[in-house]
Amino acid sequence: MIQRITCYLGTGTEPYENLAVERFLMEAVEEGELILYLWQNRRTVVIGRNQNPWRECRLTELQRDGGSLARRLSGGGAVYHDLGNLNFTFCVQGMDYDLRRQQSVILEACHLLGIGAELSGRNDLLAEGRKFSGNSFYNHNGYAFHNGTLLVDADLECLGKYLSPSRMKLEGKGVDSVRSRVVNLAELHPGLTVEHMCRAMTKALESIYQLPSETFSAERWNQKTLEQLRTDFARWEWIYGKRLAFTASFTKRFSWGEVTLECLVRDGVLLESRAYTDAMDAALGTILSDALRGCRFVPEELCGCIRRLPLEHTVVEELCAWVTEEEI
Missing domain, CATH: 3.30.390.50 (CO dehydrogenase flavoprotein, C-terminal domain)
Structure with a gap:
């Protein structure tokens, strides 16, 4: 049972550091605690744990434009991140994992902003029939997280450009993404910023769980562990190899x-x-x-x-x- 909610707003935009923080927070969460991690990556394509990067994005184009490719722990499809996109991660211990309740925080945040939103299937959140959030999931050794994207004011032209497969004929194993019609929430709520969305998410979290939120304490960090995790997420073998x-x-x-x-x-x-x-x-x-x-x-x-x-x-x-x- 969740008895304590903790928030951490990421301060960096480097994808490998942010994925390291996500993994660290998942294993730092205490019994009865939920940690909400809100974060942003600069221009990045993030692929799912079991995906083939050559099938999922135009790597040369992404790198030519100064972007990064990253692979996350969780499954699901490829997503595009930039500073118009807000990422979220709900970290809990396994017995406290409640996907529908966690997703209801996002829906409530949208409602607080006057945006009608709904859940579609297990993974996607829609507004006016278009996707603004895709979700993925991971659990390990009694810990779990549910993460995803929130398209606030992302560059949809870049999203379409980078998430297009190359012209090569490719055959092989791996999970392919399903492309969907997407929408920025700022299109439905003019003037909406990532900062506004962060505040709405915090308020919605407190409302859904009926608890006051606290800030993740600096004393809980272990810098050495974070640095090792960052190195692991940046390794060629993790990003490109992955046994595919x-x-x-x-x-x-x-x-x-x-x-x-x-x-x-x-x-x-x-x-x-x-x-x-x-x-x-x-x-x-x-x-x-x-x-x-x-x-x-x-x-x-x-x-x-x-x-x-x-x-x-x-x-x-x-x-x-x-x-x-x-x-x-």
Whole structure:
């Protein structure tokens, strides 16, 4: 039974730090306590625990624009975060987990702002039939959290741009996102800001649980633990590897011939690659296949491998431009 509610408003916008804080708070929550964590990430795509990043977003475009890719602990689909988006996490011990009550806090916050909102299925919250919040869930060792997004005044153009899969033909395991029609709450409540939404969430929390809220005490933090968690969330192996295997295939015709590249990717690395070509250089297919094997499946590393090939400069640069424009 919840007897105490605690709020923590995040102060940073770096995604790996924020995910570290979320994990820390989940394991810091005490019996009978609920911690509401409100936080923001700067331009970031966050994928679910079991998703394939190459299927979920345009990685090259995101990185070119200075954005980040992060993987969360919980399941569900890919989401876009920027400073017009407010993220929430309800942390409790397992016996106090009550999804419907927690979601009712969000609905009540919207109602306090004069926005009609409703629950759709298990995961989504809608306003005027359009999605403004997606939820996901995680439990471990007797602790649990329920988190999600609140589109307040996010850049929906960027959301649509980054959450579009690349042009490559991809086949493999992993959970794909279901795209939905979305809406910013500020469209329904002109002038609404993230700060207004934070205040509404705090008031709604107190109303739903009939308890006064307190602030998470600084004495409860463990900086060493936070730093280690941040390192874990930022690791390549966590973000890109995650034991997912898939195949990718893409083709382009150049003035000197056509090339098809087929790749088997596991843990974010080319386990196997095959290059097929009708170019006059009979060795090109073998040279390219061998060079890319063992390379990380990101444009800058693929280009690095290609630039070491004993090929004409023009061919090398055209191949590099190709793997970049494929938006891997």
